[in-house]
Amino acid sequence: MELTSQIGGSVVDGIAYLGGLASLGGRAAYFTFVAPFRGRPLRLRQAISQAMQVGVRALPILSLITFFIGLILALQSAYELRKLGAITFVANAVAISMTRELGPLITAIVVIGRSGSAFAAEIGTMKVSEEIDALETMAIHPVDFLVTPKFLAMIVMLPCLTIWANSMGILGGALFGVAQADFTWMRYIQASLDALFLRDIVTGLVKSVMFGITITAVGCYEGLSTGAGAEQVGRSTTRAVVVSIFLVILVDLVFTSLFFFMTEH
Amino acid sequence: MAHADEQTETMISLRNLRVSYGDREILHGINFDVTRGETLVILGGSGSGKSTLLRTLVGLEKPSSGEIWLRGKNLASISSTEMDEIRKRIGMSFQGGALFGSMTVGENVALPLREHTKLEDSTIGIILRLKLDQVGLAGFENYMPSQLSGGMKKRAAVARALAMDPEILFFDEPSAGLDPIIAAGVDQLILELKKAFHMTIIVVTHELASAFLIADRMVLIDKGNVVAIGTVEEMRSSTHPRVRQFLDRIAEPEVAQELDYLQMLTEITRPGR
Numbered sequence: 001m002e003l004t005s006q007i008g009g010s011v012v013d014g015i016a017y018l019g020g021l022a023s024l025g026g027r028a029a030y031f032t033f034v035a036p037f038r039g040r041p042l043r044l045r046q047a048i049s050q051a052m053q054v055g056v057r058a059l060p061i062l063s064l065i066t067f068f069i070g071l072i073l074a075l076q077s078a079y080e081l082r083k084l085g086a087i088t089f090v091a092n093a094v095a096i097s098m099t100r101e102l103g104p105l106i107t108a109i110v111v112i113g114r115s116g117s118a119f120a121a122e123i124g125t126m127k128v129s130e131e132i133d134a135l136e137t138m139a140i141h142p143v144d145f146l147v148t149p150k151f152l153a154m155i156v157m158l159p160c161l162t163i164w165a166n167s168m169g170i171l172g173g174a175l176f177g178v179a180q181a182d183f184t185w186m187r188y189i190q191a192s193l194d195a196l197f198l199r200d201i202v203t204g205l206v207k208s209v210m211f212g213i214t215i216t217a218v219g220c221y222e223g224l225s226t227g228a229g230a231e232q233v234g235r236s237t238t239r240a241v242v243v244s245i246f247l248v249i250l251v252d253l254v255f256t257s258l259f260f261f262m263t264e265h
Numbered sequence: 266m267a268h269a270d271e272q273t274e275t276m277i278s279l280r281n282l283r284v285s286y287g288d289r290e291i292l293h294g295i296n297f298d299v300t301r302g303e304t305l306v307i308l309g310g311s312g313s314g315k316s317t318l319l320r321t322l323v324g325l326e327k328p329s330s331g332e333i334w335l336r337g338k339n340l341a342s343i344s345s346t347e348m349d350e351i352r353k354r355i356g357m358s359f360q361g362g363a364l365f366g367s368m369t370v371g372e373n374v375a376l377p378l379r380e381h382t383k384l385e386d387s388t389i390g391i392i393l394r395l396k397l398d399q400v401g402l403a404g405f406e407n408y409m410p411s412q413l414s415g416g417m418k419k420r421a422a423v424a425r426a427l428a429m430d431p432e433i434l435f436f437d438e439p440s441a442g443l444d445p446i447i448a449a450g451v452d453q454l455i456l457e458l459k460k461a462f463h464m465t466i467i468v469v470t471h472e473l474a475s476a477f478l479i480a481d482r483m484v485l486i487d488k489g490n491v492v493a494i495g496t497v498e499e500m501r502s503s504t505h506p507r508v509r510q511f512l513d514r515i516a517e518p519e520v521a522q523e524l525d526y527l528q529m530l531t532e533i534t535r536p537g538r
Contacts, residue, residue, distance in 0.1 A: 134359055134365075138352065139350075139352035140377070
């Protein structure tokens, strides 16, 4: 009895949480897509500075990580492929798993660590120091002022970062291909391009947009629901990272199965 | 209470205002009026509900019942668009200043103007320098809030609250966390604003010296109820035990504290929450 009520409680809490995220996302979508046509200019300047922070500054670390992931993928698939004497298929394996799955996912995880946590910490600190209240008393909507530029930046930057991550991953695979599988750089890249269909890249990018929305919604929601006190900011930041990773993987599962069943026939 | 004669126009009026957080009621039916141009000080101890009252007046908390009349609108039942219009006509100075840490002092003061007016940048520049000058911070527009002292932060926050030329100015604990000299400076600033603009000013504080200096009238809030309301002289000569206790700084009797303590202990161990 105790157990069922606990399970019920968690389910209700979970649904309420998703409801909170959806309502925040809805309001941000209103300020991004509807309000500009009602005389409220879009906050492009803030969005661009956020995009710098979220996107451009993430490039060095993202490049390094995805290059290594590409290399790891090549090593792992070659381990199996060379038993079949099909080591030249390494290029296909790396290209497809990067663009369809690991490019978007690794990008999302790097962005959660860098930006999702930063969103929660920034907004949480503002909440604790009454800056959010100050915005409201100045008739400035916190979602409009703080959340919308972040959404805009993430929706644009995550697909861009994902494309970059895909290329760096393929480059990482190429290093193995050239060193161990008698490829030249040009031939490896040609083989990767031949292996890819447009839909592999597009499904990855669709997922990355969804990841961007999820990460921003969770980071900002956690920030806005920060309680009183500095330790609450830490709690929000941790929760933002943990919940974002969980939800990104959940969204990934949903979309991957959607794409799988859509292309079945 | 509502005998408004011709000269004293009522600015804010509270009618049986109740506010709750969850199941817990913080304010149990508050009634009073604020007239145009007066400085009203809301006094009360920690946990008396005075901060909640202020937050409700600026629309940060929703009343659970009762009415708040401000500019002919009842804040308890207005739309958010109407609330925004009212908020453009009021200014609020928060306890810690609540300046935006990522913006300079000048950008902080200019923010409401940039958001709500279509003024040229040069005009906004003039207004913000004027406002900073009024609070004694001329020349500080390019400083970051983190570079300012506590008293300067508070002054900058007042400049931001003044940016839109508000009709009503709210202060949350203006002298909290300041040394006596700086706190006296903030009191002086409030007096100057009152003299220069004939603004309606509402101050929440527990600093008695400051309260008696700046107030035209005072309200004492205790455990979510109005205990007394009156002019400075009326409060000083009041014989109400709770008012006397507050003004003469007499500690709670030991017995009452122990009973409260006991009640607190039993409440926590009660099953269910």
